[in-house]
Amino acid sequence: MSNEGHAPAGRSTRRDVLRGAGQAAAGLVAASLIPQPARGAGLGRAAHEYGVVPVDAAAEPGRRQDSGGSANDGVVIALIGAGGQGRSNMRGLMNKPGVQVAAVCDPDERHMAQAAKMVEDKFGKRPAEIKDFRKVLERKDIDAVIVATPDHWHALPTILACQAGKDVHCEKPISHNIVEGRAMVEAARKTKRVVQVNTWQRSGQHFLDAIDYVRSGKLGKITLCRAWKVQDPKAATMGKEAPKSVPSALDYDLWVGPAAWEPYQENRCHYRFRWYFNYAGGMTGDWGVHMIDVVLLGMSKSDDLVMPTRVASYGGKLFTGPEDDRTTPDTQIAIYEFPGWMLQWEVHVGGQGLDGGRDHGALFIGTEGRLLVDRGGWSLFDNAGKPVEKPATANPRVGDHNDNFLTCLKTREIPRSGIASMHQTTTVCHLANLAYLHGGAITWDPAREVVTNDKKAMDLLPYRRPYRKPWSLPKV
Numbered sequence: 416m417s418n419e420g421h422a423p424a425g426r427s428t429r430r431d432v433l434r435g436a437g438q439a440a441a442g443l444v445a446a447s448l449i450p451q452p453a454r455g456a457g458l459g460r461a462a463h464e465y466g467v468v469p470v471d472a473a474a475e476p477g478r479r480q481d482s483g484g485s486a487n488d489g490v491v492i493a494l495i496g497a498g499g500q501g502r503s504n505m506r507g508l509m510n511k512p513g514v515q516v517a518a519v520c521d522p523d524e525r526h527m528a529q530a531a532k533m534v535e536d537k538f539g540k541r542p543a544e545i546k547d548f549r550k551v552l553e554r555k556d557i558d559a560v561i562v563a564t565p566d567h568w569h570a571l572p573t574i575l576a577c578q579a580g581k582d583v584h585c586e587k588p589i590s591h592n593i594v595e596g597r598a599m600v601e602a603a604r605k606t607k608r609v610v611q612v613n614t615w616q617r618s619g620q621h622f623l624d625a626i627d628y629v630r631s632g633k634l635g636k637i638t639l640c641r642a643w644k645v646q647d648p649k650a651a652t653m654g655k656e657a658p659k660s661v662p663s664a665l666d667y668d669l670w671v672g673p674a675a676w677e678p679y680q681e682n683r684c685h686y687r688f689r690w691y692f693n694y695a696g697g698m699t700g701d702w703g704v705h706m707i708d709v710v711l712l713g714m715s716k717s718d719d720l721v722m723p724t725r726v727a728s729y730g731g732k733l734f735t736g737p738e739d740d741r742t743t744p745d746t747q748i749a750i751y752e753f754p755g756w757m758l759q760w761e762v763h764v765g766g767q768g769l770d771g772g773r774d775h776g777a778l779f780i781g782t783e784g785r786l787l788v789d790r791g792g793w794s795l796f797d798n799a800g801k802p803v804e805k806p807a808t809a810n811p812r813v814g815d816h817n818d819n820f821l822t823c824l825k826t827r828e829i830p831r832s833g834i835a836s837m838h839q840t841t842t843v844c845h846l847a848n849l850a851y852l853h854g855g856a857i858t859w860d861p862a863r864e865v866v867t868n869d870k871k872a873m874d875l876l877p878y879r880r881p882y883r884k885p886w887s888l889p890k891v
């Protein structure tokens with residue numbers, strides 16, 4: 416429930432505090448979208464310290480402000496993008512004490528109705544059903560929004576939400592391309608909004624344990640990491656479809672939004688938009704963000720992540736073939752050069768992953784042993800490949816990803832999976848697709864966020880896109 420109207424005289428409500436900075440920032444927005452240096456100061460903390468106050472709160476997007484009350488008191492949220500993941504995220508948040516859902520938003524009335532029913536079943540009151548997210552952002556009673564739209568629709572609602580004074584829980588990958596990801600970071604920083612990305616592994620105890628172990632140096636010198644995701648043959652196949660008439664419940668023009676116009680086909684709309692560069696980044700933008708994030712965290716000292724300087728990537732629709740409608744590769748290998756080490760990212764269709772690992776994972780290869788981590792747990796191996804006993808956890812449970820978001824709404828700290836850090840991981844993924852589409856290795860300047868060996872690569876979709884009118888990337 417909101418605490419608006421319940422604050423003692425002379426004391427700001429929590430909502431006043433949450434909204435203030437964003438409103439002050441709205442209207443001040445005018446700057447170029449030319450990429451700026453990628454690093455936010457003071458992001459650094461050890462894996463087991465996630466969620467603790469940032470080093471220099473005053474320099475960070477989320478600034479500590481006293482709002483009173485408990486972490487979860489009176490938060491009113493709205494859901495933007497009521498598909499499979501959006502409804503799941505909303506369920507997770509609305510099951511936390513004190514969270515209310517005021518509105519659900521989707522261009523597909525069927526998805527919107529499903530989400531509204533979930534809220535009605537839980538609270539006995541149906542939320543507002545609003546097709547256009549800009550109307551959601553106009554509402555004064557909403558503190559925070561979940562953005563769980565397809566990837567091509569993450570940046571605009573997130574930036575506009577920040578500028579409207581709302582905090583944001585945004586799905587991964589944060590952006591459709593690198594330039595809009597940078598704009599999202601700047602929008603959050605300028606408006607002092609809390610923007611958490613749903614790379615929930617960052618709140619997973621065994622992931623934190625594995626990252627701590629890698630950072631401890633006990634694996635010896637690590638010069639090679641590998642990460643991968645294997646796709647099921649059926650899920651990889653889009654088939655060949657002819658354009659169809661749009662279902663009456665769907666505002667397809669709004670669904671396409673800023674992407675290039677294409678006639679409606681079921682096999683590139685709900686859920687399956689992932690496998691088309693017009694809307695997303697294929698498996699590299701999907702699971703790559705999760706698994707590469709784990710590698711980057713392990714190989715960095717903090718969540719201000721180490722970035723590559725050279726990337727090559729090759730692959731193709733080697734399983735699905737030219738007759739299939741998907742445009743992203745079903746088979747892809749990306750090789751990254753970082754200072755002193757390399758990462759190989761691999762996508763293919765079939766059964767097992769690398770080294771007998773499961774269908775996804777991240778592997779750190781050191782001179783003293785190997786560490787394998789995936790969603791099922793983590794394992795250590797000696798140089799002969801024998802399993803080694805793991806140390807006890809140094810990361811006592813501190814709540815899940817949603818708890819962290821709700822806490823940060825109150826404290827104004829940078830959440831786990833803060834937008835600046837997740838822009839770095841997402842950029843690393845976009846770089847693989849950029850190199851793949853470019854057809855050769857690209858060199859990258861992480862500070863200026865530019866390709867240095869061929870400027871033409873920066874006209875490719877993973878770097879920036881033309882926005883279909885009337886949509887444009889908001890000025891930040």
Ligand SMILES: NC(=O)c1ccc[n+]([C@@H]2O[C@H](COP(=O)([O-])OP(=O)(O)OC[C@H]3O[C@@H](n4cnc5c(N)ncnc54)[C@H](O)[C@@H]3O)[C@@H](O)[C@H]2O)c1
Nearest residue numbers: 496497498499500521523526563564566586613670685686
């Ligand atoms: N963190 C995770 O583990 C995880 C898991 C699955 C999906 N995801 C991410 O969640 C996002 C959504 O994926 P999904 O599988 O739920 O897709 P989906 O197609 O099921 O849902 C997306 C929804 O957004 C709606 N939408 C489109 N344009 C919109 C707009 N302008 N305003 C409001 N809603 C709009 C669509 O109509 C659809 O209902 C993707 O970015 C995906 O990568 C993350």
